[in-house]
Amino acid sequence: MGLVAVGTTLAACGLTTGGGVDALCADPFVISCDRYGDSTLVVIDADTSADDIAAFAGALDEATDAFDGPVRLEARSSRAIILDPEVTPPFAWQIDLSTVASADLDSVLGGVLAAAEVPGAVGIGVEDGWGHVTVQRIEHFVDVFDSLSQSVFENGATYTLQSADERLRIVHVPTRTSVDAIHEIIAVAEAYPSAEVLLEAMTSGSQWPVLYVSHLTPPQQQEIAVRLRDPGLADADIDGYPLEFILGSVGEAGVSYVDGTFGDVPLG
Numbered sequence: 001m002g003l004v005a006v007g008t009t010l011a012a013c014g015l016t017t018g019g020g021v022d023a024l025c026a027d028p029f030v031i032s033c034d035r036y037g038d039s040t041l042v043v044i045d046a047d048t049s050a051d052d053i054a055a056f057a058g059a060l061d062e063a064t065d066a067f068d069g070p071v072r073l074e075a076r077s078s079r080a081i082i083l084d085p086e087v088t089p090p091f092a093w094q095i096d097l098s099t100v101a102s103a104d105l106d107s108v109l110g111g112v113l114a115a116a117e118v119p120g121a122v123g124i125g126v127e128d129g130w131g132h133v134t135v136q137r138i139e140h141f142v143d144v145f146d147s148l149s150q151s152v153f154e155n156g157a158t159y160t161l162q163s164a165d166e167r168l169r170i171v172h173v174p175t176r177t178s179v180d181a182i183h184e185i186i187a188v189a190e191a192y193p194s195a196e197v198l199l200e201a202m203t204s205g206s207q208w209p210v211l212y213v214s215h216l217t218p219p220q221q222q223e224i225a226v227r228l229r230d231p232g233l234a235d236a237d238i239d240g241y242p243l244e245f246i247l248g249s250v251g252e253a254g255v256s257y258v259d260g261t262f263g264d265v266p267l268g
Contacts, residue, residue, distance in 0.1 A: 024042075024056070029044050029052065031043040031044060031076060038068065038070070039070045039071070040071045040072070041071075043074045045076070045078075046075035048075070057109050058106075071098055072095065072096050072097065073094070073097055074091045074094040076091050081136050083163065089162075090123030091122070093113070093115070093123075093124040093125060095109060099126075108126070112126075115152045118147045122134050122136055123162075128204070129204075130158065130204070131148075131156065131157030131158070132158050133159050135159055138186075138190055138193075141168065141189075145159055145186070146179070149182075153172075156172055158171045168189040169197075171201040175207075176239060177237060178235055178238050180233070180235070181236035184233060185197060188213065188228075192224070196214045210243075210245070211262075212247075213248070214248040215250075216249040216250075220249065221249040221256070224247055228260065228262050230264075235263070236262035242261035242266070244261050245260055
């Protein structure tokens with residue numbers, strides 16, 4: 001949404017004069033109501049009951065005319081994992097009320113709350129119709145993916161491991177990449193904790209995933225190439241097209257790349 005870094009309270013912006021908004025922002029489980037440029041962010045306690053959240057979201061949706069611009073509802077937990085004291089941990093979940101039709105709010109909210117119940121799943125939201133999930137720990141990744149890819153995000157989502165750097169990110173396009181292939185990618189990230197593992201794809205339009213693995217040693221590069229070329233992974237792309245990989249390493253000869261396809265399926 002292009003939120004700027006410095007926010008001001010709604011009261012300071014004169015947006016609480018309507019009474020309804022003022023009452024909403026004063027609710028005990030509201031952590032903050034802040035204005036960022038033309039956008040508004042309302043943060044609530046993630047431990048609030050589902051019934052209270054549903055009632056609050058409905059009331060906030062009805063009051064959006066009092067806000068001069070887009071409105072986001074975000075839930076944060078005091079139990080969030082903090083990897084760096086200077087970096088804000090992921091929110092529990094978030095909804096952009098400006099992009100959700102009032103008639104669909106209950107369904108969207110129900111899906112987000114259900115996703116938030118999955119152990120290890122945080123940072124849950126939808127942007128331009130595409131789901132986003134942050135996974136707190138690598139050991140949670142398979143369970144989070146299996147649960148959400150078969151329910152809330154059955155049409156696709158991006159799953160990112162919470163880490164200090166880019167460690168593991170999977171753009172899951174259900175019509176392009178098999179579950180077995182996703183599990184294998186997660187297993188590679190677990191086996192090579194120093195590697196950066198990224199399954200990249202467009203989230204709309206032409207979606208052709210490619211796996212990039214970098215920060216490898218030359219021996220690791222060869223190990224993973226052999227692993228991904230295993231014939232058992234020939235069905236990695238459920239449409240029957242090859243799923244490509246590009247592996248990068250740094251050795252005495254400098255940077256080198258090895259490419260190929262899952263299951264060693266021929267290109268073209």
